[in-house]
Amino acid sequence: MKLGQATIKDIAKELNVSTSTVSRALKDYPGISDETKRKVKELADRLNYRPNAVALSLRKSKSFTIGVIIPEVVHFFFSTVISGVEEVAHANGYNVILVQTNEKLSREKSSIETMLSNQIDGVLVSYSRETTDFSHFKKLMDLDFPIVFFDRKPDLENTVNVTVNDYQGAYDATRHLVSQGYVKIAHLAGPSNLAISKRRKEGYLKALEDAGLSGRPDWIVECPSGSESESYQIAMELFKDKTDRPDAIFAHHDIVAAGAMIAIKKLGLKIPEDVGVVGYSNWQFSSMIDPPLSTVSQPGFSIGENATHLLLDMIAGKEPGYQRPQDVMLDTELVIRKSSLRVP
């Protein structure tokens, strides 16, 4: 047996398990023990088994299907991105399949395998919160498989990305709070392993600095899950000291802001008179809560459109002379509503 030509059968025979077990172990599916997975993967590595390469080389014609890997479909921002993706894909004769990872690395890895075995022509990816090692994407790129990252830019070389200028969005939101006379502005931040969280925090800090205000480390609180109940608890804690508490909140996203608003109102404080609040992402509900929430609107639809155009270019353009497309960075828009408007 030559290296690189090992089959699933070879691996199954050597380990005395079924080919189905080998296939599922390689795809990191649940229902197979970690021990078996380890054994199968070690042997596959040793024999230089490359399922992707084989699958890819076997593909004779286009499937006219692209895949989208996203953390959560329920997140309003991602659902607007999907609409943009579908708009461009359908107009160009492509269908779209979605896989959600629920922010889990293990599901992201098995999604990649599912997508590949389903013979899609290319994939759009916003990776999970858990992902810090990007080797599963690197493998795809090494096989020249078309892949475009959106919203979340991975720590890999030569990727094609469509992102949002989150630094500027956070800067604008914070500067707006300053313009309304708020001086003790806290930040409910996103998970620290996401670059978008980092950029939003940096934009917030720069706006404070430009206004001559000093940021307080204990007023920057990470909200790892991003749930309403979590930020409710965090805001309760943040506002409990009556003599030393913030007068405004810039939140990582609108659900986080909404949870904090419930806490602030519960404490008898008025929004926007006592406390100003600005969120991020302009969720559907944000104009309907009390008071309506100011927020930073991301161009989700446009992100989807841009990312899909780039991906289709990559799928179409594999001839000599083809150049990798350039990254795209899109601007946000500050939507001012009552929750932060106390200067008439």
Added chain:
Amino acid sequence: MKLGQATIKDIAKELNVSTSTVSRALKDYPGISDETKRKVKELADRLNYRPNAVALSLRKSKSFTIGVIIPEVVHFFFSTVISGVEEVAHANGYNVILVQTNEKLSREKSSIETMLSNQIDGVLVSYSRETTDFSHFKKLMDLDFPIVFFDRKPDLENTVNVTVNDYQGAYDATRHLVSQGYVKIAHLAGPSNLAISKRRKEGYLKALEDAGLSGRPDWIVECPSGSESESYQIAMELFKDKTDRPDAIFAHHDIVAAGAMIAIKKLGLKIPEDVGVVGYSNWQFSSMIDPPLSTVSQPGFSIGENATHLLLDMIAGKEPGYQRPQDVMLDTELVIRKSSLRVP
């Protein structure tokens, strides 16, 4: 050439087009003229070309992937269903791919083709608002392809369905409004071609009847798009006559209710003192709006779990003696919040 053995090549040759054009025309992909699609399909029919049958019979092993076809991922109800589906699927070693139809029949049809050509083992379907002819599903069923319908039950024999008792949910919501002293209860209804809309309207009418109240046809208004702005307009119209207007609204879903609430408040009426409002589906935002919205909660997660269990049974159970699983109907739960609570 024997009937039933025609290939895409045969069709392409006869019509003097490329095989890729034939393939895309058969899949109803955009980017191919209607004229070409018609010609290709007519010839395919004449030659008894059966892509699904061929694809299915060619399949040698399971893909351990199931597909979900849904109208819209952004709809909170569907996203909770997806969570339930993924819970059961992943626990059983299956991956899940999603396709959204945006409530369009054409996308639903091409989704079915995409799913089949991607060699999934079975499919969960909630069909689009536009779908009144179910022959594309009938074809799958004739091929013994595992399929379970959820939420929306098609007008087909021998389907396996997981639905919600919408009649009872609507009855409970309306009876609750009656118990709060509302006597002029209007209904903002869903699209009339969906069975769920019909059942909700029937539950509403029965509750009125049981309370000795007579329904008024002009107070039952269909909201075809289900958007907030649409129901805002409808409610403005419904409440414009000060001497003859409803004192309560039972809405087909929460977005519709939220749009009506904005109109009611705009007219200077108080919720719940002057007008009571109950929605449907218990969207994420419903507890956060002003006042918090009473609603009928559907067991989305449980629908997803049940539907997936049935589907996996069907996938696993194709031996002799296998019996089709029974339909499942799940109960709703009335969630009472401030928008309909005027009796202390």
